[in-house]
Amino acid sequence: MAYYALTSVGLVAVGLYCLRRWRSSKWGLCTSKRQLNGQVIVITGANTGLGAEAAKDFAKRGATVILACRSYDNTKDILKFIRESTGNNDVHYMHLDLANLESVREFSTLVAEKYPVIYALVCNAGVWSPMEKHTRTSDGFEIHAGVNHLGHFLLTNLLLDKLEESSPSRVVVVSSALQSSGKLDFSTYDHFKEGRQPEPNSKSFAPTGYCDSKMMNALFTKELAVRLQGKGVTAVCLCPGWCYTQLARHVHIPIYKKVLFMPIAFMFMRSAARGAQNIINAVVEDDQKLVSGGFYKECKVAEKENSKLDDMSDVGMQLWEISEKLTGLQ
Numbered sequence: 001m002a003y004y005a006l007t008s009v010g011l012v013a014v015g016l017y018c019l020r021r022w023r024s025s026k027w028g029l030c031t032s033k034r035q036l037n038g039q040v041i042v043i044t045g046a047n048t049g050l051g052a053e054a055a056k057d058f059a060k061r062g063a064t065v066i067l068a069c070r071s072y073d074n075t076k077d078i079l080k081f082i083r084e085s086t087g088n089n090d091v092h093y094m095h096l097d098l099a100n101l102e103s104v105r106e107f108s109t110l111v112a113e114k115y116p117v118i119y120a121l122v123c124n125a126g127v128w129s130p131m132e133k134h135t136r137t138s139d140g141f142e143i144h145a146g147v148n149h150l151g152h153f154l155l156t157n158l159l160l161d162k163l164e165e166s167s168p169s170r171v172v173v174v175s176s177a178l179q180s181s182g183k184l185d186f187s188t189y190d191h192f193k194e195g196r197q198p199e200p201n202s203k204s205f206a207p208t209g210y211c212d213s214k215m216m217n218a219l220f221t222k223e224l225a226v227r228l229q230g231k232g233v234t235a236v237c238l239c240p241g242w243c244y245t246q247l248a249r250h251v252h253i254p255i256y257k258k259v260l261f262m263p264i265a266f267m268f269m270r271s272a273a274r275g276a277q278n279i280i281n282a283v284v285e286d287d288q289k290l291v292s293g294g295f296y297k298e299c300k301v302a303e304k305e306n307s308k309l310d311d312m313s314d315v316g317m318q319l320w321e322i323s324e325k326l327t328g329l330q
Contacts, residue, residue, distance in 0.1 A: 032285060036284065068094050225293030
């Protein structure tokens with residue numbers, strides 16, 4: 001009996017492994033060998049996860065990489081690692097707190113003064129926090145809308161003149177497949193102060209504010225691309241896939257749920273290095289091969305998501321106008 005039980009377990013394990021290999025073969029992979037010698041790339045949230053992996057790749061390609069992060073103490077180790085592992089010492093930390101709009105303004109001024117040409121701005125940083133915590137930015141905004149969208153919205157707009165002067169250049173915004181679960185209705189919900197709260201008895205694992213902010217990322221990119229037509233700046237948005245990162249570190253999950261969840265995670269979760277392939281591809285791909293304003297998955301345009309987002313252009317324009325007012329751009 002024990003023999004048959006062990007055999008069954010072994011067959012299941014082999015089956016899961018083969019299925020995992022098949023799934024991973026479908027994940028996007030950047031195959032470009034393009035070098036980035038001397039190109040300045042600013043990447044937010046580059047001290048861990050997707051941002052750190054992308055920054056390492058850009059450094060290997062010879063780029064000048066700016067790790068725009070909130071804490072030097074939390075960045076110094078990865079900064080040292082990237083420099084030593086790539087042999088590229090032109091990798092630098094600069095303070096940026098996306099939860100503080102004044103910090104965004106200070107960073108934008110300093111980086112524009114220090115670097116005459118900026119090739120790419122990668123809006124990668126993001127937060128994920130349970131809605132019941134009612135976390136706010138220092139400016140009083142709901143944390144997801146404030147950091148994931150408003151901070152990057154202001155940062156991008158403040159650097160647009162520099163990016164246009166540096167053209168051809170690009171803006172890369174990291175969103176998520178969870179943007180499809182977003183629901184933006186500015187007449188019904190106070191997305192920026194309270195955030196859209198979960199429906200009663202909702203079993204969704206993702207915070208509603210996070211999903212909404214990821215939809216904001218995608219719609220912001222669409223509208224940005226419209227406004228940048230003919231200016232030499234390409235703007236794309238992407239989903240890196242479900243990756244093993246520290247994004248949900250503030251969420252408490254009981255140990256028994258983690259154990260039960262392990263087979264699903266094994267099947268569908270990819271490493272940060274593999275997820276970062278989507279970011280890398282968006283930065284190094286030829287301009288002619290990118291669709292400005294496009295939403296990308298697995299290193300290619302996601303037709304279904306783009307179609308839905310194209311139908312929301314009015315919401316995108318409304319989002320832009322609200323964001324201008326809230327960030328003081330108007």
